[in-house]
Amino acid sequence: GQSLEQPSEVTAVEGAIVQINCTYQTSGFYGLSWYQQHDGGAPTFLSYNALDGLEETGRFSSFLSRSDSYGYLLLQELQMKDSASYFCAVRVDTGRRALTFGSGTRLQVQP
Amino acid sequence: DAGVIQSPRHEVTEMGQEVTLRCKPISGHNSLFWYRQTMMRGLELLIYFNNNVPIDDSGMPEDRFSAKMPNASFSTLKIQPSEPRDSAVYFCASNGDSYEQYFGPGTRLTVT
Numbered sequence: 001g002q003s004l005e006q007p008s009e010v011t012a013v014e015g016a017i018v019q020i021n022c023t024y025q026t027s028g029f030y031g032l033s034w035y036q037q038h039d040g041g042a043p044t045f046l047s048y049n050a051l052d053g054l055e056e057t058g059r060f061s062s063f064l065s066r067s068d069s070y071g072y073l074l075l076q077e078l079q080m081k082d083s084a085s086y087f088c089a090v091r092v093d094t095g096r097r098a099l100t101f102g103s104g105t106r107l108q109v110q111p
Numbered sequence: 112d113a114g115v116i117q118s119p120r121h122e123v124t125e126m127g128q129e130v131t132l133r134c135k136p137i138s139g140h141n142s143l144f145w146y147r148q149t150m151m152r153g154l155e156l157l158i159y160f161n162n163n164v165p166i167d168d169s170g171m172p173e174d175r176f177s178a179k180m181p182n183a184s185f186s187t188l189k190i191q192p193s194e195p196r197d198s199a200v201y202f203c204a205s206n207g208d209s210y211e212q213y214f215g216p217g218t219r220l221t222v223t
Contacts, residue, residue: 033212043154043202045211045212087154097206097212098144098156098166102153103153104153
């Protein structure tokens with residue numbers, strides 16, 4: 001079976017840095033994605049890592065260690081609008097584009 | 112581009128009724144996904160089409176659920192008969208050559 005573990009909730013203050021971890025146990029691995037979902041909204045794509053290392057996109061960065069089956073999403077200079085749920089998702093088969101999603105981490109940014 | 116379009120946005124129906132959810136993927140995208148999201152089970156993949164052909168329907172919960180993609184610009188997810196436990200938000204997503212899946216706004220289904 002497929003298993004992705006994320007913390008259920010994280011709280012931080014505006015301007016701070018927060019890291020959301022994701023560990024996975026899957027039958028195959030071809031990449032780790034991160035999606036953001038605001039309450040009542042649809043998931044939106046943030047990042048994708050296929051190789052080990054750090055990918056940076058503005059205030060958001062994503063890291064992958066394939067040997068540790070681990071990744072994280074790093075959010076810097078937190079803003080109130082970053083309050084949302086964040087999902088990691090694994091692509092388990094190179095021939096299939098379907099994703100297996102984690103249960104999500106609810107981030108609350110406080111003033 | 113209008114993005115992925117889903118209809119209806121909200122559906123309230125009584126147990127036993129047939130429900131049909133509709134999706135128009137982004138033009139040019141050749142993969143289409145139906146997901147269901149609930150508090151208890153999170154975001155679950157129901158079925159995945161590639162070039163209009165169902166590739167993986169292992170997530171379809173039971174025979175009451177069926178999905179079709181008659182052409183590259185339209186897909187339906189049907190539940191017949193519907194049950195209260197089917198209440199959820201159903202998302203359609205499409206994907207082209209990139210790793211990004213583009214999600215529609217979702218259909219919030221309530222079965223009473």
